[in-house]
Amino acid sequence: MNIQENVDLLPYNTFGLSYFTKYFSEVSSLEEIKNVLNFVRERKLDLLILGGGSNILLTKDFDGLAIKVCLQGKEIIEENEEHVIVKASAGELWHSLVLFCVENGWGGIENLSLIPGCVGAAPMQNIGAYGVELKDVFVSLEALNKKTGVVESFDRNACDFGYRWSYFKGVGKDKYIILNVTLSLAKKPTVNIHYGAIMETLSLQGITQPTIKDVSNAVIAIRSSKLPDPKKIGNAGSFFKNPEIPANKALQLKEIYPNMPTYPGQNGLTKIPAGWLIEQCGWKGKIIGQTGCHKDQALVIVNYGHATGVEIVEHAHQVQRSVKEKFGIEIEPEVNLV
Ligand code: FAD
């Protein structure tokens, strides 16, 4: 078991923030994870689980142990004419898994191309993009119960997936370390190109009968054109979730703001793009000190180089307040604050 002390978390978060953790350990096997958990238990330390650090915002030094889950491996566990069931370990890069499936002609996750981070974090918020969510291909996952040391299996129902939501953000919060995820992919895939931007990109390329590879490439092109690359500007993707409001409230707002985009949400609610609300409040491209809302995607809060986590949180609060004042809508962070 390799446990380091006083480690800078700068390389481990895409916001590009330098905060120190008291202890740090990279783990590549279940045995190592269990040993680290014993260390944590004996010293009564807090535990921070890290994948790729692309959905966290550090706001202070961490007075506990940060564990970076590096479990590797992907295997086919079942196959028939229609489907292939693939199990991937938590430390695999999500986008590498997508490319692996696309290259093999297995459809289902091509719309989720280029999402940063690791496989183990994907179920946490049921990652989604361009009309597809993880839950659409999800079969099960295995997770280590931190308290009992038992590896438990969760099927799709047990994960309670919703929009940017799972059991692991609710009742199961802070109780498990996800070890692997099993997905069902289609060997005779049908593509999902309903999201406007995908159709536009394919039609500009003159592609009328897209393959999953074409869809993956289109998604990569769209994302690269508007989402800032964390290697160049620190960010964690969408900072807030898109709010879902009662349909009648959305209709009232539509009367005042006829251009407001709306989408069907969960349970009959109406989803409004938070990026639009934030842009309407004048935040898009505005730079406040070392932070601000990105010029091409207002929903992405960025670190221009030397912001602190606290400055980013303060900026986010200002954005929330102004959206609440102008539209009467509360927007909630998607990013996990540490
Ligand atoms: P981390 O940031 O390391 O962790 C996220 C949370 O999960 C933390 O609470 C952490 O403690 C917990 N966690 C991590 N691994 C485990 C584990 N093995 N077991 C238990 N808990 C764990 N997300 C989308 O859904 N759709 C998008 O389109 C999208 N686009 C993005 C674009 C950019 C440029 C960026 C920077 C982010 C984007 N994201 C998007 C957010 C992010 O990439 C995803 O949420 C991703 O799944 C996070 O993976 P990670 O490994 O980096 O997680």
Ligand code: EPU
């Ligand atoms: N919009 C604006 N101004 C902006 C940004 C967006 O007006 O600055 C409006 C436009 O009308 C646009 C609409 O919002 O048509 C939707 O924008 P976009 O297609 O960029 O998607 P989003 O709703 O802003 C969501 C996810 C993204 C995901 C994309 C694509 C959330 C919180 N975000 O963003 O996920 O990649 O859809 O499906 O649901 C992430 O979670 O980190 C993330 C990047």
